[in-house]
Amino acid sequence: MERMLNGMLDSYTIVITSGGSLGDWAIPYVREGKVLIGADSGALFLIEQGYRPDIAIGDFDSVTAEELERIKDNSRKTIQCDPIDKNFTDTEMAFRLALDMKPTNIVLLGALGTRFDHSLANVHLLALADENGVAASIADATNRISLISQDAYVDRLEHPQVSLLPLSHAVTGITLEGFQYPLGDATLTIGQSLGISNVLLQERGMIRLKQGRLLVIQSRD
The missing domain is CATH 3.40.50.10240 (Thiamin pyrophosphokinase, catalytic domain)
Structure with missing residues (x-):
């Protein structure tokens, strides 16, 4: 779902x-x-x-x-x-x-x-x-912060920048669609900054994950 x-x-x-x-x-x-x-x-x-x-x-x-x-x-x-x-x-x-x-x-x-x-x-x-x-x-x-533990659509609206930070120790199987910097079956762990400051290229993007809790921080400057 x-x-x-x-x-x-x-x-x-x-x-x-x-x-x-x-x-x-x-x-x-x-x-x-x-x-x-x-x-x-x-x-x-x-x-x-x-x-x-x-x-x-x-x-x-x-x-x-x-x-x-x-x-x-x-x-x-x-x-x-x-x-x-x-x-x-x-x-x-x-x-x-x-x-x-x-x-x-x-x-x-x-x-x-x-x-x-x-x-x-x-x-x-x-x-x-x-x-x-x-x-x-x-x-x-300037921000909207959500948490996901399953696949989710993200709409651009007024927040084109998207950062992903794990809230659990690790989040596995992260795949991004519609973003400037795509990820494929990636793992993010606490202490990494790999997921910071991505950009939606379309009005809607997709974040897929397999396991873990992921903070989705949408921002505008």
Whole structure:
């Protein structure tokens, strides 16, 4: 079975806004969400853009008391937890909640920012989605990050550059079609940069693989 990356969002897409870098670029993604979940200050972002979060979740330590009241007043449901007695980040709580809702697609916005530890942990959430059979991606102003463990189409759209990085120790049987630098039955292991900065030559390319988890990072400068 083949997946499609970066194409039209599915009819049951959950969009999560987190507390990292957000801006006007995020609005087209928000519009495609059937369910909107705001994690901590990500809920405030939705409200400030004129959207009503279906769920606001987090410890809300990144907002003021007044902003928290605004979030509660303008969200359909608010789930507040103790900032100390919790096992997951706000973003992971939102992500796990989204998975429980059985969507076909999750788009995570505001997951990248100045805290590299949080950014990397959020990228690892894509593996959690893969384990649950849910397509998921992270988007910011210039990138879209997905994870695949099976053959997938990739559409060029506004992201002509494509980098491939293994999230498992090794990804085997990688074959690329429609790319400037083709690969045939190749293996990528952690620590290699062979898959960096490829270019789609057509509107759609194909990534095939046999085993492993592969990050597909689409970028525009």
